[in-house]
Amino acid sequence: MNANAFKTFMKKLIWNFTIFIAFVFAFSGLTGCPSGELKTASNENAGSTSNTAEPQKKSDSVYPPAPAAIAQAEVKMLDGTTFKLDDQKGKVILFNLWATWCGPCRAEMPHLVEMQEKYRDKDFEIIGLNVGSEGVPETEEQITAFAKDMKLNYKLGWADNKLNNEFMRIAQIPGIPISVLINREGRMTGIFAGGGPNVIGKMKQTVEKTVNE
Numbered sequence: 001m002n003a004n005a006f007k008t009f010m011k012k013l014i015w016n017f018t019i020f021i022a023f024v025f026a027f028s029g030l031t032g033c034p035s036g037e038l039k040t041a042s043n044e045n046a047g048s049t050s051n052t053a054e055p056q057k058k059s060d061s062v063y064p065p066a067p068a069a070i071a072q073a074e075v076k077m078l079d080g081t082t083f084k085l086d087d088q089k090g091k092v093i094l095f096n097l098w099a100t101w102c103g104p105c106r107a108e109m110p111h112l113v114e115m116q117e118k119y120r121d122k123d124f125e126i127i128g129l130n131v132g133s134e135g136v137p138e139t140e141e142q143i144t145a146f147a148k149d150m151k152l153n154y155k156l157g158w159a160d161n162k163l164n165n166e167f168m169r170i171a172q173i174p175g176i177p178i179s180v181l182i183n184r185e186g187r188m189t190g191i192f193a194g195g196g197p198n199v200i201g202k203m204k205q206t207v208e209k210t211v212n213e
Contacts, residue, residue, distance in 0.1 A: 116154045
């Protein structure tokens with residue numbers, strides 16, 4: 001192979017490799033948003049991997065309790081009240097971490113609305129926790145307008161950085177959406193991270209099982 005032919009071959013090889021890398025990045029994170037990112041055209045489709053995990057049971061019938069950092073946190077709600085998981089024994093609570101700029105969060109919201117309506121009479125409650133952007137919470141006006149546009153029928157509040165970090169720690173991803181299901185005894189029966197059809201399907205199954213226990 002002469003020098004010109006070798007250069008041409010290397011140029012084609014580098015070009016093909018570049019196209020491959022671009023393809024991987026374009027499709028690797030379609031189901032999650034990196035937490036704390038500003039809204040851009042790119043980061044709505046980039047970020048964390050999608051996974052669904054149920055916490056490991058201590059026994060066949062006992063799930064791990066919600067960490068104290070979650071159970072005892074006093075969450076500021078959109079309506080001016082505060083919410084504390086420790087005060088909700090007897091209810092099934094689904095925490096959902098989200099932001100207005102997160103595409104996968106938006107995509108799963110109709111399913112959250114559906115579950116809230118379906119199980120409302122079974123003491124099931126969704127608590128949507130807005131994480132803001134780069135540690136800065138989104139405003140009440142932003143959230144209210146967004147909730148109206150999305151026709152959200154569940155309670156909304158804010159997750160401060162400490163609470164956000166705790167949810168990311170137990171979900172083991174640095175992004176949103178993250179949902180954690182708590183049963184009537186204050187124990188975690190499901191962790192759902194990254195969004196997407198598979199995660200949403202598993203979430204629906206676990207919610208149905210938990211509210212009927």
